[in-house]
Amino acid sequence: MDLNDDFVKKMIEEVIPIHKFLGLELLHIEKDFVKVKVPFRPEVVGDIRSNRWHGGIITTVMDSVGGIVGGTHLSSIKDKMATIDIRVDFLSPAYAKPIIVEGRTLRLGSRIFVASMKCYLEDDPEHELVAEGRAVYNFIRLNQKA
Known part of the structure; x- marks a missing residue:
């Protein structure tokens, strides 16, 4: 599969409902690396006092990016992947701006x-x-x- 194919971009951005809802935009994909952008909008606010991103939304995007990176290793449309565990450390405030999330392969067994x-x-x-x-x-x- 050609990772630069418009088909892959369309599948990631438009076919997966949560990605479409969030407006996830695939910026770059290659084997072992993915970079996406998600725009800020009122539906992603978690702290209404300071208009910041909800941590659960950021976690959802990070889980999706991890899954997309895993998808660069799929050998068939029938292969399966499911999240076992995810850990996210929040390090600084996510102000009302678009976020970029990058994902990399650490290990493939x-x-x-x-x-x-x-x-x-x-x-x-x-x-x-x-x-x-x-x-x-x-x-x-x-x-x-494969």
């Missing part, structure tokens, strides 16, 4: 996939982390030849 993710505000030149995380996924290849 025969049944387990581990990804690391980092989140920062789009216009922050220093890329100060809003959050960083790690997720473990059950990863089942139905075609073991």
Whole structure:
């Protein structure tokens, strides 16, 4: 599968309902790395006093990015992947701006996939982390030849 294919971008951005709802935009994808952007809007607010992102929404995006990174290792449309565990550390406030979330492969075993993710505000030149995380996924290849 060509990771730069418009089909992959469309699947990630428009076919997965939560991605479409959040307005997730795929900025870059290659084997072992994914970068997405999610716009800020009123529905993602968790702290109404300071108009900041809800941590659960950030965690959801990070889980999705980990899954997309895992998807770069799929050998068939029938392969399966499901989140086993995710840990997110929130490091600084997520103000009312778009977020960027990057994901990388940490480990790919025969049944387990581990990804690391980092989140920062789009216009922050220093890329100060809003959050960083790690997720473990059950990863089942139905075609073991890959």
